[in-house]
Amino acid sequence: MTDLLRVDGIEAAYGKVTALKDVSIAIRPGEIVAILGANGAGKTTLLNAISGVLPVTAGEIRFDGAPINGRKPWQTSRLGISHVPEGREIFPDMTVEANLNIVDSNGGGPAFTVPDILEMFPRLQERISQLAGGLSGGEQQMLAIGRGLMARPRLILFDEPSLGLSPVLTKFVLSSIAGLRAKGIATLLVEQNMRAALRIADRAYVLRVGRIVRAGTAAEIANSPDIQEAYLGV
Template identity: 40%
Template sequence: MLRLEGVSAGYGRAQVLREVSFVATAGEILCLTGRNGAGKTTTVKSIMGLLPLMAGQVTWQGAVLSDLPPHEVPRAGIGYVPQGRRLFGEMTVAENLEVGRLTNGKDARVLEEVLTLFPRLNERYRQRAKTLSGGEQQMLAMGRAMCLRPKVLLLDEPTEGLQPSMITSIRDATEQMRDKGVAVVLVEQRLDAITELGDQVVLLENGRMRGVLTRAEVASEPTKLARHLGV
């Protein structure tokens, strides 16, 4: 389990998160949701060690992730697809995926699995990343993270701004990762995505937790989630 216990974090002296606690379980999708500025991206950056914690800790399988330098967090089995994708634009699809494989010892099978999941990447294999469409770039960002063979996968609004067919592909891939036993933390604001994918839903507002809903509670009280998102 990925566990956050009383995590507080921010940027410099500006505190954003205040005592956030939740557990992401293997084989489940945890949706982290709230309006803009709620602290969703700050939360996943804190998990990855990209922001120092002001209080609390992040643990995974008994190891304290928040004690590790950021470059060691992926080696612990944590994959991350940030907003903006952060691809190497001048590098090809193949080279970007190769970067992902460096962490897991260049497992040959994982590359085949990624290209099977995202056939479009196979078609664009020798193409530079910056020339791909937005949806293709998102597939590549996810594929690169999946090359780590992560046990935990953090996705920060992966379908933002994509056309419907690409959204479907990204959601299908997210569900497949869950079905393989990965603990998925999905930052999401789209109501349909949350209700379709979320096994549990963490509600954030102004850096504080306002509740955790199960899939059953989301189904029985859809207006509660809608009000939280301002829909």
């Protein structure tokens, strides 16, 4: 199967500080790929580089076979890449419905309507006319995911979707992300709960100080003794 996203040897920096060095990953259509690593490993930087938030200084990013280096976030969104960032970044002074409707739905992936999002996250139905800033953390995360899907992505980037959520809500949110596979949407997942991420992922990459140090199937990574010791607390 042809790769939907291919990242080849990219580098990225914040000023003089190199955050990514010779990073290469690939994602196929409908695949869930987890990016694992300690805080400061470069996980968020990688997502920002792919979506155009942060320019790369070397290497190439290709989406659906075409180079996308230098594209702005709104341009990558129109190509079919949605980014649900850490912190959610919803519009707190707009209603839930307005947050969903403000999205430019030109990504070319499966079409989602507001009723589709409310069916996926029934709790948002009860809050549809409320200001988004008044939602709980879990409800805000549901809204952020729903807004990302409204862009009709073929690839969606999730940065710490369970951050600050209870175990019950974490399970629900990650289950919702896993359900996107059936719709053919590819997922690149950065998740603090590494065990949970590996349970829903097909493959995983491990980042350490800006470099990929391990790649394999989710089962291979989960069962690797050094990964278990370093990241999974075994």
